[in-house]
Amino acid sequence: MKNARHILAMLCALVVAAAVHAGPAAAETIKIGVAGAHSGDLASYGLPTVKAAELVVNDINARGGINGKKVELLIEDDVCKPEIATNTATKLISQGAHVIIGHICSGATKAALPIYKESGTIVISPSATNPDLTQSGDYPNFYRTIASDDAQARTEVDFAVKVLGVRKIAIIHDKGDYGKGLAEFAKTFVEQSGAAEVVLYEGVTPGAVDYSAVVQKIRRSQAEAVIFGGYHPEASKIVTQMRKKKMETIFISDDGVKDDTFIKVAGQYAEGVYATGPADVTANPLAMAAREAHVTAYGVEPGAFFDNAYAAALAITHALEQAGSTEPGAIADALRTKEVATPFGNIHFDERGDATGVGFSVYQVQNGQYIQVQ
Amino acid sequence: MDYFIELFFSGLTRGSIYALIALGYTMVYGIIGLINFAHGEIYMIGAFTALIVSTVLSIYNMPLAAILVLTVLASAIWAGAYGFTVEKLAYKPLRKAPRLSPLISAIGMSIFLQNYVLLAQTPDFLPFPPLIPEFAFMEPVSGVIGSSELVILTMTTSLMLLLTLFIKFTRLGKAMRATAQDRTMARLVGINVNMIISATFIIGSGLAAIGGLLIASHIGQINFFIGFIAGIKAFTAAVLGGIGSVPGAVLGSFILGLTESFATGYVSSDYEDVFAFSLLVLILIFRPAGLLGKSSAEKV
């Protein structure tokens, strides 16, 4: 029994000590949370955002911070899983993050947003493209520097129907959050256009060992063009098998495919493939400077969504500076009204949280490179 | 009719890939009664080894034939070595443990190997060089069946024939069958059971590696995660045919491949896996030990 009393006393002491320890820390710095997939198979989509945030923040701190306050980054991994993302979000809130750059995947973003909404924290994502995020009105604290899926699907369909003039379209997707959402929009837009018809609408299983049955089905449907919603691994498998079977069907895809890895993996078969992606910013001086800074700092070319992330980091820090405080209403106001110079040119955000002036262009693989065609 | 034949060949191709992986599952299961979840990872490591070896050799300008032979040998040898080591580390200490413990150990091994390749190599997809050339004589029928499909089919069939002959007629094969039937009895008649188990793992892993190499060359890309889905499918095929039986694994693989192909072709690829698994459930309801598995009446 004596033992038990000891343990109880010790526990009480522990409780008191921890409670004292958990007291509020002095908020001398501005804390920006960076959340996304930083490990696992989707890390290559999340890490460039961390790098972009680091570059922007180092720059700001070197110039004396935002309104005299240093900026601190809180970097947390969510592996792109909704259930982990809620933990990530509560952790960032617990640590006192004032604004968030992230999350990377739409699903994880949707799971995390209610938690940020509760505390009024502003969230700005470089890559969550699900239309609901801005269009449903459920997430007034959400902003993004990338256009939504429906805009992208619109670009793809318009290009296929109006520019290429195809009449029969097969729509294939990878059954995923992103790919299937895009495919659904593409299907609706093709049907609405009246100029073309959807002759095949199918989902393929990502990671399957072989897609020849689907390829045969595309051939049989006599589609003139395939619109594919999904990522580059499946796209390159399908394109390769189509070309090996001597099919010349036009292949149009999304910014999950507009990645240099696609060209590397599909090799000669990638030639002629169309893909939509964020507008070409290689000529923008700000984008060029960002890329150069990345190469000097990390020794390699930046990865996926780097420009969007860089724009997001610039926009949010600019808004913090303009607002003069970390009060969410003031930041939101600044995001909506004050123009900010980014790699995409001067942008601000509309009522729903979408950035104006961030659109999609169409690219084509020509001689092993993506060339903007529209 | 053409469409039917096309689907038939694409089903056969899928089936023969599953078969090469399923053989490893079924052999291991037959001998120690373990679902070797890390087997799909061995397939992946085989494919990675093939990529590495063939790229290095082609950089040193070796002739194509030499590259082919050396790549096949290297990937089979290293995959065999991995299979051997995995068995010694993760399964052998658990021979006498409760039945589910080796299964968890296998799941752990599978997670470990995936992340090992992810960290030591890359999380990205890598292009796989086309090791199988496009034959000129296949040109007229390339719409139906390509060169790589033909190679996969012939390779699988001949490997399977060899394996069957091996198990039937060689000393080692006979010892394997004896060990599968009764481990204690096999030991009593002087069979080195540990050696037989290792040999089984090595042969199964080598076959999986050849499967990995063929399919990677066929679809032209690999990453660290390819073993997972292929492994699950092959395991399904092995059970479908009756796990523990070599011809059963082959039969199950072809049935599974064909079902998926026809389901995609005539219904929708949205539900191809639903068809595959429903077929499995149906077959097992009517034949609880799989198609060729012996449903031995349990003795009391």
Add this chain to the structure above:
Amino acid sequence: MARKRTIMIFLRDVRGALLISLWFMFLTFPIMVIKVNPIERTVVWRWDNMAYVGLLSFLLYLAGRQYLKYRERRLESSRRQSMEEKTKRFLRRLSENPVPAYTLMAVAGVFALSFPFVFSTYQTNIMITALMYVVLGLGLNIVVGVAGLLDLGYVAFYAVGAYSYALLNLHFGVGFWFALPIGALLGMTFGILLGFPVLRLRGDYLAIVTLGFGEIIRLILENWNEFSKGPSGISNIPRPGLFGLEMPLETAITYLYFLMIGLVLFTVFVVRRLQDSRIGRAWYALREDEIACQAMGIDKTRTKLTAFALGATWAGMAGVIFAAKTTFINPASFTFLESAIILCIVVLGGMGSIVGVILAALILILLPEYLRAFSDYRMLVFGAVLVLMMVFRPQGLIGHRRRTYTIKPDAGRSGNAA
């Protein structure tokens, strides 16, 4: 003489270690040393990695040998008790002598009750996740641990629970408290639905069919957009309410935490009662020997079905809470890996042991969270930990000790005398 022998043995160990390190250097040669870029056709030779592998395996082998020898020596010396016996005796003392057990429980209770007030919201939040897996583990424990039916598709029932709340709420505005029993009931129904066709199957055939069943449920949720909104998932699922009270986030999380504590206690209570009941004993009998079990007149069909149904009920409930906790669900949360993790909890805990399952769930779920610092290496470590735990404790953390009845010899003698 003796010294010479020890040196000889040590030398033999060093030789063994050298051979082992050579083997691992050979084994990891292509993957660890060579890194090719197939497009630019360049090769990087990372020889330093080979040195690390060699050194590491050399040292690990020596350390392992020393540990084994140490253990052997401990076992040989009969006067001293081995570590294992000590823990065993400690546990037995715990169960026989209630005072320290109660103290321990009181400490755990105080810790559990004060947890959300002491630690941050984040800690509470991950603790909720861990508790959810405790419930899932205990539920699967009924099926796998107690009844011995290997279920690799347990996550299907979890998904059923989660989607039943999400969909009922979306279409009919059904609240959390109403959805909880519905989720449990639906879970049970699906458990029976799966149970019927697989009654005849044994062992690993059962495993693969349940795996298939889990995949089928996930694929339907993924493909049937009209029903489940497909892969884009369902968002804005309300958190559990308290008589329509609106709560700020932190309170809501604390509330959910206590709800989970309540559910865990309830689960433990029910599982304990079940294990010692008539049906529980039938499950054990079924696990040990199906034929003997039938010969004893136990209705095999009913016994198996109740195991499936009851296991699935808990998964259904946990699913409802999962949906309420994350407020967003999509089919990607219900993959085979999830089933595998829950199974790991059961086996790692020691099949059939309640305390073991609780410990294992806390370890397996909290470990990756706290391993965040290792980020890249955490899944590698996780896999290795699973293997090592199984190799060193194949019976699980706490092997289940069935209630035993012993007839004391003197009691028998005195009985004779009377």
